[in-house]
Amino acid sequence: MRLRLSFDVPTRRDLRVFGGYCLAAAVYIAIGVTWIDFLFSFWVGLAYVVITAWAVPTIVRRLV
Amino acid sequence: MSWAAHDLEPYAIQKHVGLKLAFVPLLIGSYSPDMMTKWFVYGIHLGPWDLKASDPAQFHRGWPGFGFTHSFIYGVAVGLIIWKLFGSKLWGVSFIVGQAAHAITDTGDTVGTMLLFPWTFHFHLDAWAYAGQTGRMTDAAAYFSGLGSMWDAVWIVYGLYSWRVLTSAYFDNYIFRADAFWPWLNRAVPRGALLTFYRAAFFYGTSRWIAWTVWAHVIHHYPYDLSWGGPHWVPAAHP
Numbered sequence: 360m361r362l363r364l365s366f367d368v369p370t371r372r373d374l375r376v377f378g379g380y381c382l383a384a385a386v387y388i389a390i391g392v393t394w395i396d397f398l399f400s401f402w403v404g405l406a407y408v409v410i411t412a413w414a415v416p417t418i419v420r421r422l423v
Numbered sequence: 424m425s426w427a428a429h430d431l432e433p434y435a436i437q438k439h440v441g442l443k444l445a446f447v448p449l450l451i452g453s454y455s456p457d458m459m460t461k462w463f464v465y466g467i468h469l470g471p472w473d474l475k476a477s478d479p480a481q482f483h484r485g486w487p488g489f490g491f492t493h494s495f496i497y498g499v500a501v502g503l504i505i506w507k508l509f510g511s512k513l514w515g516v517s518f519i520v521g522q523a524a525h526a527i528t529d530t531g532d533t534v535g536t537m538l539l540f541p542w543t544f545h546f547h548l549d550a551w552a553y554a555g556q557t558g559r560m561t562d563a564a565a566y567f568s569g570l571g572s573m574w575d576a577v578w579i580v581y582g583l584y585s586w587r588v589l590t591s592a593y594f595d596n597y598i599f600r601a602d603a604f605w606p607w608l609n610r611a612v613p614r615g616a617l618l619t620f621y622r623a624a625f626f627y628g629t630s631r632w633i634a635w636t637v638w639a640h641v642i643h644h645y646p647y648d649l650s651w652g653g654p655h656w657v658p659a660a661h662p
Contacts, residue, residue: 373590380622384630391634392642395560398634401430401454404627405620412626413619 383411424483424555425528426566426635429453430628431578432524437598438585444517445602448505450624452521455501456492456529457483465559479556480660484534486543493529494540498522513602531574533652533659545662549652550574552659565657567639568647572632579629589625594618 369377387407391398398404433449464483466475476482484490491497498519506515529536535547551571554562566572587593598621599605605617612620639645648654 367587369586373586376591377586380626384626384633387626387630388634388637391631392637395638398631399559401624401627404631405623408623408626409616409619412622413616417613417615 379416380408380412383408386411424457424532424553424562424566425525425571425575426563427575427628427632428528428578429457429525430624430631431575431582432528433521434582434588434625435578435585436520436524438588441597442601444520445511445513445604446517446598446621447602447604448514448517449521452498452502452518452523453525455518455522456497456525460489460492464555465562480534480553480662483555484529484536484545484553485662486537486540490537490543491540493526493536494538495523495526496540498526511603528574532571534662547662552652552654552657553661554657554659556660557657561657563635564639564643564645565654567632567635568645568654568656570649570651570653572636573649575628575632579632582625582629589622591618594621 387397387404430453433446433453436444436449437446460483463474463476464479466473468474478485481490482488484493501522502515502519504515505518506512509515526536526538530538530546531548531550532553533547533549533551534553535545535549537543538546551569551574552565554565557565582589588597594617599609599617609617640647646654646656648656652659
């Protein structure tokens with residue numbers, strides 16, 4: 360009997376979504392390191408991620 | 424205190440509970456012990472007034488003070504109120520689990536928490552220094568130089584390992600279905616935005632952890648001290 364290891368591998372689409380969040384995170388981190396007050400509030404973080412990871416891509420998809 | 428663990432723990436818990444808990448009250452529970460007190464621990468300027476606790480550690484974790492917010496009895500009491508107020512046992516129980524996770528995690532520092540309040544004994548592992556009394560910036564620098572930061576890193580890695588809980592399919596099959604709150608919100612907010620809401624705390628906790636680490640060690644060069652109870656360059660508070 361042969362045993363085969365299987366890994367739970369993300370799909371290309373999962374990776375594309377993850378890449379988008381990583382890009383948004385890189386900008387968030389750059390702003391936060393420059394202006395530290397930006398990091399303090401969860402609500403600012405929530406608004407930021409909703410705008411960058413949902414609103415902007417949605418608007419761009421509609422325009423293109 | 425922890426700076427990112429409370430954002431990240433709910434996702435690790437979610438991985439193991441599936442439909443048994445609701446994510447929103449789990450997250451609110453995880454944030455709840457510090458919701459009313461953190462601003463007064465660090466202090467704020469309000470016009471001509473400087474408002475700050477005279478003994479931040481005592482105010483935050485002690486009795487007399489608001490230390491009871493880090494006890495099991497507080498979580499159960501608020502959970503029961505939520506259950507009765509909203510008529511949702513699921514919300515009540517989820518809040519209790521989230522709040523308990525916060526209270527247990529904070530036993531890792533040198534002040535610890537009164538888990539079994541009204542017994543005022545502080546359970547503390549002394550793994551990292553509690554430095555809230557030094558102000559927000561020094562506290563951040565100390566936290567991100569000691570084992571507390573490494574504990575946060577464990578949750579980030581575990582969250583990434585549990586990446587399926589962050590996928591769109593998981594949100595649809597578990598998060599959305601487990602809790603009537605999401606369909607209710609979906610009447611006004613598109614599903615894509617709800618998915619982003621769901622992922623927000625993980626995004627916030629992880630991004631903030633990286634940003635503070637860069638700030639403390641690339642911009643300001645605070646020394647790492649990963650010894651037990653460290654960093655020892657900051658005066659740690661004790662119960």
